[in-house]
Amino acid sequence: MKHYLFLVALMFLACNTPNADKINGVSFVSSGDEVSQIHVNPVLDIHANYAAIMPFGFIQKPDTPELYFNTERQWFGERREGAKQYIEALHKNGVQVMLKPQIWISRGEFTGNLAMKNETDWVNFESGYRDFILLYAQLAEETETDIFCIGTELATFIKERPEFWQGLIQDVKKVYHGKLTYAANWDEYGKTPFWDQLDFIGVNAYFPLCEKQNPTMETLREGWQPWKEKLKTLAEDLEKPMLFTEFGYRSMDFTGKKPWLVDRNEMNVNLKAQADATQVIFEEFWNEEWFAGGFVWKWFMHHDQVGGHADNRFTPQNKPAESVIRRQYALANKTGT
Incomplete structure (x- = not known):
């Protein structure tokens, strides 16, 4: 009887531990290749329970109305057939999926500034x-994908065309019956x-935290506090869970200054800063009841060919930050069973 009560107590604690049901995800970068088990194994190795799959649509300029998607000129993983294959491979391994179709503007211009010149172009x-969105909403329904994201960092588009977005959401709900989100930029x-x-x-959580070259964990933690309070207030006011649709840091000096930077600068590699910033975001958010979890930016298929100690980019792969993520995501396995 005592043993039975102990097991019941453990189950109660697991179900009521904030970390137990978190989305512990990676942003799984599209590739020209099909996904095989060797590509999924590193995702399993860090105990991720979710992956974001990101097919792309392309436009030439922020004011160009032609959007190209699902074409033979795109990489396999950027098209519908590739996204489907990725989802099925991940689901086969027990990894849940957020399908997150995104726009890429030539030369990597910021999608938040996307705006047409006139009504006809709009x-x-x-x-x-x-x-574009309904194509992938239908795929999300077909594959029983767990979360569907209706857009990423499109602040001006949303501000200028609110009626369109209201209609789009209703259209999506007619074909997809899972959970929905939108990936807003940190300042949007x-x-x-x-x-x-x-x-x-x-929220794509690239909040500026400090301007120090080598920030301490305490400095990074202090930098989070005003942002965290605003996030918490919104989540509680709307009674909606907060999800970091992207989060992560570059392994370079000043990693907390402008975490959104994607340029090819030659800033000195700083592996410790990336690992510390990653640890702090876990400590600040993963035990909060109003917080749903998040997706690390970013995770490449060919694990053994990316990242490493000479890399100053976002990926945590083959860097100390990968161990931080593995340790954190493993906690859910321990508390969630």
Whole structure:
């Protein structure tokens, strides 16, 4: 009897431990190759229970209405057939999926500035974007994908065309019956008008934390506090869980200054800064009841060929930050069983 009660107590604690049901995800970068087991094994090795799959649509300039997607000129993983194969391979291994179609503007221009010149161009662009999103919403339904993201960092588009987004959400709900989110930029989420119609408040969490070259964990923790309070307030006011649709840091000096930087600068490699910043974000958020979890930016298929100690980019692969992630994500396995 005592043994039975002890097991019941353990199950109760597991179900009521904030970390137990967190989304412990990676942003699984599209490739020209099909996914095989050798590519999934590193995801399992860090105990990730979710992966974001990201097919792409392309436009030439921020004011160009033509959106190209699902074409033979794209990499396998950027097309519908590739996204489907990736999802099925991950689901086979017990990894849940967020399908997150995204726009890429030539030369990597910021999608938040995307805006058309006139009404005709807006209407044409919206038609293409609706087709793009509904194509993948239908795929999400077909594959029983767990979360679908309706857009990523499109602040001006949302501000200028709110009626379109209201209609798009309703259109998506007609074909997909899982959970929905939108990936708002860190400086955008407070102005996103349709959180009440989605299941998660999605934020790409590249918040500036400090301007130090070699920030201490305490400095990084202090830098989080004002942002954390605002995130918590919104989540509690809307009664919606907060999801970091992307989070991560580059392994370089000044990693907390402008965490969103994707340029090819030659800033000195700083592996400790990346690992410390990753540890701090886990400590600050993963035990909060209003926080759903997040997706590390970013994770490449060919694990043994990326990252490493000479790399100053975002990926944590083959760096100390990977061990930080593995340790944190493993906690859910221990508390969630």
